[in-house]
Amino acid sequence: RGIYRNYLLVRPLGLPILFAPVDPYGTAWQIICRTCPFLKRFRWARVIQETWSWQVDDRDHRALGESFVVVSPVRNLIYTSDKVAINWVLTKRREFFKPDVYENLEFFGRNVDTVNGEDWSRHRKLTAPCFNERVSGFVWDEALRQARSMLSHWLSQPNGKISNMVDDTRVIALHVLTAAGFGISHDFLGGARNPAPGHKLSHRDALMTILDNLITSIILSNTKWLERYRIVLPQRVQHIFLALREFSQYMDEMLASERKILADSQGASKPNLITTLIRTSDDAQTEGIKSAVRLTDDEIKGNIFIFNLAGHDTTANTLAYAFALLAVYPEYQTWVAEEIDEVLGDQENPKYDEAFPKLKRVMAVMYEILRLYGPVPRQPRGAIPGTLLTITHPSPTSSSPTTTLPVPPHTELSLCIHACQTSPSNFPHPSAWNPKRWIAPAASLAAETFLPAPMAYAPWSAGPRICPGMKFAQVEVAAVLATVLRTSTVVPAVKGDVEVGEEQARRMLLAQIRDSSADSGPTLNLRRPEEVCVRVLAR
Numbered sequence: 001r002g003i004y005r006n007y008l009l010v011r012p013l014g015l016p017i018l019f020a021p022v023d024p025y026g027t028a029w030q031i032i033c034r035t036c037p038f039l040k041r042f043r044w045a046r047v048i049q050e051t052w053s054w055q056v057d058d059r060d061h062r063a064l065g066e067s068f069v070v071v072s073p074v075r076n077l078i079y080t081s082d083k084v085a086i087n088w089v090l091t092k093r094r095e096f097f098k099p100d101v102y103e104n105l106e107f108f109g110r111n112v113d114t115v116n117g118e119d120w121s122r123h124r125k126l127t128a129p130c131f132n133e134r135v136s137g138f139v140w141d142e143a144l145r146q147a148r149s150m151l152s153h154w155l156s157q158p159n160g161k162i163s164n165m166v167d168d169t170r171v172i173a174l175h176v177l178t179a180a181g182f183g184i185s186h187d188f189l190g191g192a193r194n195p196a197p198g199h200k201l202s203h204r205d206a207l208m209t210i211l212d213n214l215i216t217s218i219i220l221s222n223t224k225w226l227e228r229y230r231i232v233l234p235q236r237v238q239h240i241f242l243a244l245r246e247f248s249q250y251m252d253e254m255l256a257s258e259r260k261i262l263a264d265s266q267g268a269s270k271p272n273l274i275t276t277l278i279r280t281s282d283d284a285q286t287e288g289i290k291s292a293v294r295l296t297d298d299e300i301k302g303n304i305f306i307f308n309l310a311g312h313d314t315t316a317n318t319l320a321y322a323f324a325l326l327a328v329y330p331e332y333q334t335w336v337a338e339e340i341d342e343v344l345g346d347q348e349n350p351k352y353d354e355a356f357p358k359l360k361r362v363m364a365v366m367y368e369i370l371r372l373y374g375p376v377p378r379q380p381r382g383a384i385p386g387t388l389l390t391i392t393h394p395s396p397t398s399s400s401p402t403t404t405l406p407v408p409p410h411t412e413l414s415l416c417i418h419a420c421q422t423s424p425s426n427f428p429h430p431s432a433w434n435p436k437r438w439i440a441p442a443a444s445l446a447a448e449t450f451l452p453a454p455m456a457y458a459p460w461s462a463g464p465r466i467c468p469g470m471k472f473a474q475v476e477v478a479a480v481l482a483t484v485l486r487t488s489t490v491v492p493a494v495k496g497d498v499e500v501g502e503e504q505a506r507r508m509l510l511a512q513i514r515d516s517s518a519d520s521g522p523t524l525n526l527r528r529p530e531e532v533c534v535r536v537l538a539r
């Protein structure tokens with residue numbers, strides 16, 4: 001369209017403007033930013049690049065304003081870290097919708113994360129029962145079981161040194177998802193790591209290959225014809241094609257097996273995400289309800305995949321950050337262990353409804369991780385041209401602290417959740433990792449209260465499209481942390497045979513945590529997970 005014509009569209013908004021010579025969502029920029037790291041010095045480049053903007057917290061917003069516009073040759077983007085604007089947008093799902101870029105996640109079928117309008121209402125309604133309290137109970141039990149096995153495996157390591165901690169948290173997240181979500185229970189040390197009969201790859205390897213190569217997987221799933229020439233393709237590409245095929249086959253098998261169990265037990269089987277999806281959809285079909293209120297098999301597969309995608313790395317990374325950060329900050333580890341001792345005592349198998357609500361300090365650890373290391377630092381949104389957007393911006397003609405602007409054509413939004421969560425106007429001493437900020441102290445541990453999350457806190461998003469897996473993830477993280485910290489402590493360590501002093505190990509671990517990246521997939525990750533090392537000691 002041209003940068004000047006785009007500029008004319010947003011000039012009347014009166015917001016600060018930055019010019020970017022490239023489309024922030026274009027392939028060219030994705031290549032340029034990876035090959036030219038020096039561009040980070042330029043504000044326009046920092047603002048449009050996910051990892052660079054995460055690294056500077058809200059500093060560019062402090063310099064330019066909470067809301068500003070980036071004008072590029074292809075589109076305009078309003079970047080906002082303003083809590084009023086973010087909440088305004090997230091509560092209006094029809095006017096501010098998920099942009100086309102989400103369609104890339106439809107390679108196994110349309111799903112609740114990617115669709116808009118009436119389609120979204122249908123998907124959300126039919127997937128909502130997958131996240132009820134019964135499922136939370138299964139999540140808790142399975143997470144305890146997995147965490148106990150992981151811990152005994154950790155404690156059996158020479159010197160308690162865990163050099164594949166991130167891998168292990170990914171296994172836990174996958175096993176909890178397959179058990180509570182899909183009714184398939186695995187042992188921590190085997191299970192989804194081994195290929196099932198008739199498969200070349202294990203469920204875990206197929207999923208990990210797709211998640212670790214998400215962008216290539218998206219490209220390949222749009223160019224399936226290429227697979228016919230796989231003999232001449234590079235090994236890596238062949239492997240990704242194999243993973244896509246294998247994962248699809250795993251989902252077909254899960255569907256077939258759940259349908260059989262449902263038929264044999266006449267609907268009396270243990271509910272899980274898949275049975276719930278099948279049951280609600282098949283019930284609607286047998287009752288002759290038109291397709292508008294049920295999901296097709298492709299849509300069921302699309303949703304199963306999105307649960308894997310949205311529910312796996314998010315939770316696994318939160319657990320990995322938790323162990324690493326608690327090792328770096330032993331004072332908070334002692335603080336949280338005090339609560340675990342009081343709530344769990346010597347119970348190895350505490351009950352979900354008795355223990356989970358009392359683990360307030362554990363929840364504070366999780367909330368504070370997601371404030372600084374939330375997996376989704378920014379959320380993109382499209383807007384119907386002319387839609388009104390309310391932002392905190394004093395208008396020259398009124399005394400109100402907010403102003404309402406019509407969104408111009410060819411203009412999208414980027415909701416800068418991380419910048420909002422690291423702004424000193426929303427959180428005192430925002431760059432300090434301090435879980436205590438979430439707890440109101442009291443005379444006794446039991447009387448402590450968890451402070452309500454302020455409007456500026458939205459790691460699970462907000463409004464009607466808030467993450468449906470929020471409770472699922474909270475329950476899982478609480479069960480795993482409580483199990484490990486009840487009997488053990490986690491301290492910083494260095495990979496291999498190298499031994500360094502405690503302070504140096506701590507500094508190195510903190511540097512690895514800070515070296516996080518949002519470039520390779522949809523979520524913020526530790527950039528070098530293989531380097532992250534902790535020691536687990538029985539206490």
Ligand code: HEM
Nearest residue numbers: 112113310311314315376379459460461465467469472473
């Ligand atoms: C720490 C854990 C998690 C975090 C921080 C998180 C965060 C988020 C965020 C920010 C969104 C909104 C994305 C957007 O609109 O662009 C989202 C959506 C979603 N999440 Fe999560 N998530 C977590 C765990 C889970 C789990 C465990 C599941 C499922 C098992 C899950 C399933 C979903 C789904 C299906 C959506 C799309 C909802 C819709 O658009 O209506 N998430 N999540």
